[in-house]
Each structure stands twice: as C-alpha cells, then as structure tokens.
Amino acid sequence: MSPAETDNRPEYFLSDAHFGAHGTQTEQIKISRFVSFLGHPDREGATVWFLGDLFDFWLEYKHAIPKASVRILAAIQTFVDKGGEFHLLLGNHDYWVQDFFTAELGIKLHHDDVTIERDERKILLSHGDGKAAGDGGYRLLKKLLRFRPAIWCLRHIPVDWAFAIAARSSNSSRQLTSGRKSSFKDDYRAFAESQIAQGNHAVIMGHLHIPVCEQLRDGWYINCGEWFEQFSYITRDGDSFTLHHWE
DSSP states (O other): OOTTSOOOSOEEEEOOOOBTSSOHHHHHHHHHHHHHHHHSGGGTTOEEEEOSOSBSOOOOOSSOOOOOOHHHHHHHHHHHHTTOEEEEEOOSSSOOOOSHHHHHHOOEEESSOEEEEETTEEEEEOOOTTOSTTOHHHHHHHHHHTOHHHHHHHTTSOHHHHHHHHHHHHHHHHHHHHTTTTTTHHHHHHHHHHHHHTTEEEEEEOSSOOOEEEEETTEEEEEOOOSSSSOEEEEEETTEEEEEEOO
C-alpha cells in the first residue's frame, strides 16, 4: 500500500529518539520503552510513522553498519513480521542510509517530505529540519550533510574513522539546532498554517523536540516531540489527533 492511498488501520506518529546520543542509563530506558511500544498488542497490524532521527547517526557500508542496539532493530523487524508497517522519514541525523533498513527489516524509507491521504484529506509529514524561516544556516548545513560526493568519500575511509566523523557531525548538528528550538516554535506554526492554507488537513513534524497537538483554522499542527525525555507520540482517530506519552 503506497503512502498516498487511504489506510484506516491504527496509525501512530513519533520522532527523534536519537538512539546512541545519551548515557547508558538513559539509552536503556529509551530502548526498553521503544521495544515495549512496538510490541504492545495494540500495535499489531498498525502503521507507525517515525519522522526522523531514529538514531543519532547512521552511516552504512556495503558490509558494515553502526554498532546499534540489536533490540531496536529486532523490535522493528518483529513489528513488521507481525503485519505492521514501519515508515521512516530520514532526518538530519540518520540520512546516510543504503539498503539495510529496507532489505533486512522491511522498513519503508522516505528521503523527503511525504503527503498521505486519509479519508480524502491530505496530511503532510516532514522531519521538519530547515522549515523555520530564520534557519538559513542550518539549511546550508543540510546541503553539506547530503552532498553525495562527501558521503562517497566518507564511505571510502576506514570504518572506525568514518563513524567517528559521522558521530562528530551529528553532535555538531544537535548543538547547532538545540539552542534554537524554542525560538523557532512560531516559525514551525507559521509553516503549518501556510500548508493548511494550501489544502492540507494536518501537518505533522518532528525535529523541534517540543510536542504540539493543536487545531489551526480548519486543520491541525502537530509536532511529535521526542523519545528520550517525554516519550511523546501521536495517534490519529479519523479527522482528529491526540498527543500521548508512553510509560
């Protein structure tokens, strides 16, 4: 089933776990809650949209992947094997993928924004990076991070060196954007309003790490928040959306 087709199965939206970015104790909590969320009986046969930054960095080679938690990958594969759909919109921290997620785990990858249709209403899904009107510096960084010749060069140096460079880039990106999140709240809302004015029923994003679920005019502005402190996620019920926190 393509993202453009109507799908009335249970549907969940979350983002920004940044697995690998925090200390051991926090990582264990993040992973345990993620595994329990995907493994909950209500999730069987559901659709999950993860709107970017699943990992704090992901650099993939032909024969090597990051030393990520097996529990994270196994939980996604089990969810898919039981009939669920797991969609991943690539964010600014996990963009350097190849075919591991799709070939081995059954994840449906999206490299850019996606518009889905539910009950004849359009919903725009986006990680959200670079959407703030005043974030020109980050938009330049985004072009550099996605510059294919640079990625090709990175994949042709020793793996441990490349992982160290990728981890440092992710940390720099996080530091660049973390201090701007509160100041960009109005910019994100303005972006959502502009998209609703163009006919979208809802705009759902991540990246900001601030959960939002509010009605704007004839539509909805939603931000999934994050999965390392508040463990927030969104559910859709027909035309309405609800913000939750997983404990």
